[in-house]
Amino acid sequence: MSNRENVELRGEQEFIDRLHARVDALRLVAARDVEDALTPVGTGMQARLERDVLVAERSGLLAALNTVDGSLCFGRIDLSDGVAHHIGRIGIREDDAARTPLLIDWRAPVARPFYLATGYTPMGMRRRRHIATEGRTVIELHDEILDLKDRERTGFEDPNGDDVLLAALNSARTGRMGDIVRTIQAEQDNIIRAPHRGVLVVEGGPGTGKTAVALHRAAFLLYEHRELLARRAVLIVGPNPTFLRYIEEVLPALGETGVLLATQAELFPGVHATGTDTPRAGAVKGGEQMAEALALAVRDRQQLPAPGAPLIIPHDDGGDLVLDWEIAYEARQAARDTRLPHNLARPYFVFRVIDALTAQLTERIGADLHGGPNFLGPDDIAQLGSGIAVSKAVHAAVDELWPPLTPEGFLADYLAAPVYVSDQDADTIRRAPGDGEWTPADVPLLDEAAELLGADDSAEQAAAEAARQERIAYAQGVLELSRGSESYEFEDEESEVLAAHDIIDAERMAERHEEADRRSAAERAAADRTWAFGHIIVDEAQELSPMAWRLLMRRSPTRSLTLVGDPAQTSDAAGVGSWEKILQPYVGDRFEHVTLGVNYRTPAEIMELAARVVREKNPSIASPTSVRSTGEAPWKRHAGENLPGAVAQAAADLTPHEGRLAVIAPRALHEEIAAALTGVTAGTTPDLTRPLVLLDPRQAKGLEFDHVLVVEPAQFETSDLYVALTRATQRLGIVHREELPRALR
Numbered sequence: 001m002s003n004r005e006n007v008e009l010r011g012e013q014e015f016i017d018r019l020h021a022r023v024d025a026l027r028l029v030a031a032r033d034v035e036d037a038l039t040p041v042g043t044g045m046q047a048r049l050e051r052d053v054l055v056a057e058r059s060g061l062l063a064a065l066n067t068v069d070g071s072l073c074f075g076r077i078d079l080s081d082g083v084a085h086h087i088g089r090i091g092i093r094e095d096d097a098a099r100t101p102l103l104i105d106w107r108a109p110v111a112r113p114f115y116l117a118t119g120y121t122p123m124g125m126r127r128r129r130h131i132a133t134e135g136r137t138v139i140e141l142h143d144e145i146l147d148l149k150d151r152e153r154t155g156f157e158d159p160n161g162d163d164v165l166l167a168a169l170n171s172a173r174t175g176r177m178g179d180i181v182r183t184i185q186a187e188q189d190n191i192i193r194a195p196h197r198g199v200l201v202v203e204g205g206p207g208t209g210k211t212a213v214a215l216h217r218a219a220f221l222l223y224e225h226r227e228l229l230a231r232r233a234v235l236i237v238g239p240n241p242t243f244l245r246y247i248e249e250v251l252p253a254l255g256e257t258g259v260l261l262a263t264q265a266e267l268f269p270g271v272h273a274t275g276t277d278t279p280r281a282g283a284v285k286g287g288e289q290m291a292e293a294l295a296l297a298v299r300d301r302q303q304l305p306a307p308g309a310p311l312i313i314p315h316d317d318g319g320d321l322v323l324d325w326e327i328a329y330e331a332r333q334a335a336r337d338t339r340l341p342h343n344l345a346r347p348y349f350v351f352r353v354i355d356a357l358t359a360q361l362t363e364r365i366g367a368d369l370h371g372g373p374n375f376l377g378p379d380d381i382a383q384l385g386s387g388i389a390v391s392k393a394v395h396a397a398v399d400e401l402w403p404p405l406t407p408e409g410f411l412a413d414y415l416a417a418p419v420y421v422s423d424q425d426a427d428t429i430r431r432a433p434g435d436g437e438w439t440p441a442d443v444p445l446l447d448e449a450a451e452l453l454g455a456d457d458s459a460e461q462a463a464a465e466a467a468r469q470e471r472i473a474y475a476q477g478v479l480e481l482s483r484g485s486e487s488y489e490f491e492d493e494e495s496e497v498l499a500a501h502d503i504i505d506a507e508r509m510a511e512r513h514e515e516a517d518r519r520s521a522a523e524r525a526a527a528d529r530t531w532a533f534g535h536i537i538v539d540e541a542q543e544l545s546p547m548a549w550r551l552l553m554r555r556s557p558t559r560s561l562t563l564v565g566d567p568a569q570t571s572d573a574a575g576v577g578s579w580e581k582i583l584q585p586y587v588g589d590r591f592e593h594v595t596l597g598v599n600y601r602t603p604a605e606i607m608e609l610a611a612r613v614v615r616e617k618n619p620s621i622a623s624p625t626s627v628r629s630t631g632e633a634p635w636k637r638h639a640g641e642n643l644p645g646a647v648a649q650a651a652a653d654l655t656p657h658e659g660r661l662a663v664i665a666p667r668a669l670h671e672e673i674a675a676a677l678t679g680v681t682a683g684t685t686p687d688l689t690r691p692l693v694l695l696d697p698r699q700a701k702g703l704e705f706d707h708v709l710v711v712e713p714a715q716f717e718t719s720d721l722y723v724a725l726t727r728a729t730q731r732l733g734i735v736h737r738e739e740l741p742r743a744l745r
């Protein structure tokens with residue numbers, strides 16, 4: 001190593017040492033604050049609340065400091081004016097009066113040239129440096145000269161400027177997605193930092209970094225709009241639990257935790273949608289015609305007695321009541337005229353019916369047979385009305401006509417006897433009540449039903465009010481006690497001390513004593529169907545059905561969304577396929593559409609083969625260009641008679657020293673293949689960190705592995721095959737018994 005190189009390395013090591021000394025100090029202070037705050041400081045509610053807030057804040061800081069520790073600083077920019085900034089995963093300041101920045105957060109505007117500057121547009125920069133560390137030791141530097149007139153050389157110059165990127169792309173996979181904060185490319189950076197408002201659609205072929213970009217965008221938005229998004233939270237929707245587990249470490253590694261990751265199946269609080277639909281049933285349930293069908297089915301639950309066949313309600317007070325078609329019709333009309341959801345309109349129906357029955361009874365009891373005015377006065381009539389209003393028999397009759405409905409109960413009934421869809425569709429989605437679990441496709445229907453029905457939360461509100469009254473009573477007790485003790489303590493002197501009751505009444509005190517909700521915004525959002533998220537990011541957005549879009553748009557009243565997807569990889573029959581069609585009902589044509597065109601995952605040799613597969617089906621689909629090639633062509637083997645044996649042999653040939661191998665095979669073959677593969681992990685939620693994983697093509701969506709073995713591709717649909725072929729970062733093998741699809745021959 002040259003002298004100059006030594007000097008450079010030493011200089012960076014000194015900086016990293018200084019940085020870590022500062023971080024250690026910060027960590028110590030944060031830990032001490034947490035510890036201090038946890039020791040009891042009196043029992044006052046306010047004190048406890050402040051303590052909890054402090055603990056949460058400092059614990060968050062501690063967690064961020066701990067998770068980013070190993071690779072806190074990864075770069076440096078040297079500006080033409082001689083100033084240099086170090087760039088890191090989070091920002092750190094000196095402990096001086098001016099709080100001088102020591103490490104710049106990658107999301108800060110100052111850091112932007114690190115990602116965007118080129119020799120043509122140097123953005124005031126002279127040099128870009130990548131710093132690689134192992135723990136707290138600097139092990140490598142890579143410099144790029146951006147000012148072409150600059151003659152200074154450090155010995156670490158990287159002539160192509162892509163060594164760091166290529167090393168990242170070639171490194172062995174771990175089964176967990178990592179962040180790309182060291183090497184975000186310019187086209188990606190523009191998307192990550194796009195304005196927060198409105199809808200942004202990010203489209204790109206396999207491996208173009210859509211998921212990576214979406215996650216870094218979440219981190220950027222949380223930085224840029226910290227206050228709003230900490231309150232309203234960010235929702236990231238992914239296609240399945242395995243995928244969510246694959247990406248779950250990226251945001252914490254960037255120091256961010258205020259995000260809710262969920263699949264469609266988890267978006268109706270209280271329901272675990274673990275069932276499965278046939279693709280056809282999923283498509284029917286996801287179709288937009290379901291919104292209308294459910295709305296009509298709800299109206300059908302608002303019934304009338306048949307004309308001439310009234311409900312006869314026994315009533316002690318003066319004989320039976322007759323609830324006939326006319327009374328019910330008028331009451332129903334009045335309730336429907338409110339345009340409220342079913343359960344919320346119901347009291348109007350009830351009220352009208354009670355009114356009409358009261359009039360009926362009044363007429364019968366008090367009528368003057370000689371045509372004079374009714375004998376009953378207002379008080380008598382009111383009493384009759386109250387009798388009817390509390391009559392169990394009246395309520396039973398009303399329930400029959402306009403029953404209170406829950407989303408779960410209503411949808412179960414609907415699926416048992418589907419209406420307002422074609423007979424064929426009805427047969428496809430019909431399910432006996434209690435037969436099987438809720439499915440992911442049921443979740444948007446439950447949400448739709450909840451909207452149509454409305455939650456009659458009067459019972460909860462009554463309970464909340466009762467609890468409030470109880471707290472007031474308690475507070476009154478406390479105040480009385482304090483009055484008592486005051487006269488006792490201060491009886492001989494004129495006290496200048498303000499006692500609690502002088503400045504606060506029982507009601508206000510009760511409010512203060514109310515338990516504060518200390519869950520994070522993301523936790524509260526997860527439990528609340530009507531939560532409005534600050535921003536929603538949807539990965540594999542092409543898979544979502546029109547009904548799922550309705551649900552998501554309800555969670556985003558401000559329409560602040562990032563949608564990420566690749567129509568060529570659409571496998572779900574319910575998927576919409578065109579962004580215009582998805583978005584038209586919600587934002588018209590007011591959305592940004594950007595495209596990523598470089599494949600960072602798949603080597604050129606593999607991508608070429610995969611591109612042939614989609615082109616054959618749809619010649620207009622352009623596949624992305626791979627950023628690198630490995631010189632290793634994908635290979636194909638005929639399995640002969642023993643398919644599992646051939647798969648096991650091929651897997652053994654491909655098993656990497658480090659990194660991961662995925663065998664992607666049709667689900668129907670999994671049992672026999674799994675039996676032939678030692679140490680394989682499989683099933684509905686396989687552990688991706690294991691070296692050998694068996695998946696079906698749908699499960700493989702969004703994931704990546706060092707090597708991939710595709711089995712019996714003739715049984716895959718085109719989009720699934722495209723997904724399967726584009727999962728490898730290094731090598732791809734194909735084992736088959738049936739004849740290969742034409743594009744692979």
Ligand SMILES: Nc1ncnc2c1ncn2[C@@H]1O[C@H](COP(=O)(O)OP(=O)(O)OP(=O)(O)O)[C@@H](O)[C@H]1O
Nearest residue numbers: 180183184185206207208209210211212600601702
């Ligand atoms: N700028 C980058 N620097 C380093 N690695 C990158 C960069 N961009 C993307 N990658 C890597 O490329 C791989 C593919 O990225 P990602 O999974 O986000 O792509 P995708 O477009 O979502 O793919 P697919 O649609 O096929 O699932 C990941 O390993 C990711 O870390």
